[in-house]
Amino acid sequence: MFNNLFSKGKIGCMDTKNRIVMTSMGNHLGNPDGTMSKADIAFYGARAKGGVGVIFTEVSMVEESRGRGNLCQISVADDKYIPGLKELADEIHKYNSKIVIQIYHPGRQGISAVNGNLPMLAPSAIECQCVHQPTVAMTTDEVSDMVEKFILAAVRVKKSGIDGVEVHGAHGYLVNQFLSPHTNHRIDKYGGSFENRLRFLEEIVIGIKERCGKDFPLVVRLSVDEFYETIGLPEEGLHLKDGVKIAERMEQLGVDAIDVSSGTYETMNTAWEPSSFDQGWKINLAETIKKSVKIPVIGVSVIREPEYADQIIADGKVDFVGSARQHFGDPEWSNKAKEGKTNEIRKCISCLHCMEVLMSSDITKLPCQCAINIQSGRELDYSNFIEDGDGRTVAIIGAGPAGLEAARVLAMRKFKPVIFEKSDKIGGQLEFANKPPKKEKINWLIDYLRVQSEKLGIEIRLDSTPTIEDLKELNPYAVFVAQGSNPIMPKSILGIDGKEVLSITDILSGRIKLKGKKIGVVGSGMTGLETAELLAETGNEVSLFEMADNIGPGLFFQNLIDIMGRTLKDGVHLYPKHKLIKIENGKLTFELMENNEIKDYSFDNVIISLGTRSNNKLIEEININFDIVKILGDASKPGRIRNAMETGFVNAYNL
Structure with a gap:
């Protein structure tokens, strides 16, 4: 099944077991000192175990005084980080997967408060209209020095036993800033003409190839179109024709693959798409680049379904299929696809909860979160499902996301969940959330929870509002109340x-x-x-x-x-x-x-x-009549999908 997706691939001298790539995604799991944490290794290890062919890490610092993206980010700015990288490589290699470190500098998109309250370095002193941080133009000597820092970072990556390195030249970060006429207004050798704007990246690539050798895979990620027309600036920035020229030059310099993306912070929704963006909406970008170069092309485009991923390889649009959020939502995506269990895939619904949490992580101290997969980023905490349920019954009131997720985890632990649902279908509030335009992806979550319930043999009694007597007849070990909320x-x-x-x-x-x-x-x-x-x-x-x-x-x-x-x-x-x-x-x-x-x-x-108010019907009586009672989701406190899924998962996991 999916013979194209699961055919072997090659990036430079790196052989891959399939054409599946987990592209880079911030997770705030690194240690504050820049070293690789156990949680970070477990995070990437879960994706390797899940069958991903090539994993690209989150952006890694090449320079620490003004090169931080957040306070818990991995670094490759010193030799002291090599042991942690080696430990990561060893974990990934257990599963015959490959690991690539992505190196970068945020430039004007960095946050001054996490960079010593210094102004952010950039090609030109042009403030980013998204983060609005003080920005200063780099001197020519500072640019040359930064080139060397990128090169040295790549050398460390190779020394650590990592399989390759990716230079992040996309999404409006420093390399992208040099490439784009929107952000590069320099008049020295690093600005002005197309050739001069390309020089910063060229020198990095040439230096990495010289120091690391041709046998060390080098990938460059590019925003081949910055989409400034989406914010009313159609003439600004890089357009696809520019992206083609950059990719062609990278191939000439010996780059082993092009990782095609788009957008900057100012056009963020074209880089990290909300739910309204359809699968494949920008795959034409990768297809156009592939027609222009002979080296492998990695394409991203809200890719969620193995059928679609396989087809775009078959059609010659990409060589490798990339996604970050899909493998965040379901680390087993690859294995499920290979085994033909596509209906069991937990498809990312593009809700952007992960991005929202990441952008506030330095304040909240919370690492990455997924709205629909509570284990993501918490692999060390939630990996051991103790099967001690012994067939004991747990009554669950409500077949919304909280009740269904609780039932799934309880069944995995060998409890016997019985769900009462007052309506004639499962889904709860999700059956309202999926009705507005462009919200069809919500159905993916409903379908996943339905399939899991069927697979695990969970009893669901539709059109059923239980009385206390109905619950007592089950003699339940515990009662989970997930009866949702009502409009205020x-x-x-x-x-x-x-x-x-x-x-x-x-x-x-x-x-x-x-x-x-x-x-x-x-x-x-x-x-x-x-x-x-x-x-x-x-x-x-x-x-x-x-x-x-x-x-x-x-x-x-x-x-x-x-x-x-x-x-x-x-x-x-x-x-x-x-x-x-x-x-x-x-x-x-x-x-x-x-x-x-x-x-x-x-x-x-x-x-x-x-807004809504918790449905408190029967809760007081239930508390009086049963020893173990857990209130889940909106019944506890109205919230979003993450709140419902998390309360369901955690209470079932810890019962």
């Missing part, structure tokens, strides 16, 4: 019970369908935004109101940018700083937060999206 409909708002007033679930459940109506949506959290988009796409005139100063308060900026671009295109009218006072026959009365003015708007229907 504040009684303090006069007229909230009007017939024209609907809840989010009225719309997302499909119970009520609106078309050709004038609709006001109150509340601009992600659910409110997505519902507004859904209503606009189904032929309604929609206005969205928010009490806070800005639409989408508290939302992760990548997801907010993504959906705002679509809602604005759909013509949704946005009204921040509006506090709802009352509703009367479709007339909404607001207090304007700027000046306390009172203003009315009239609609055919009003949709309330002001």
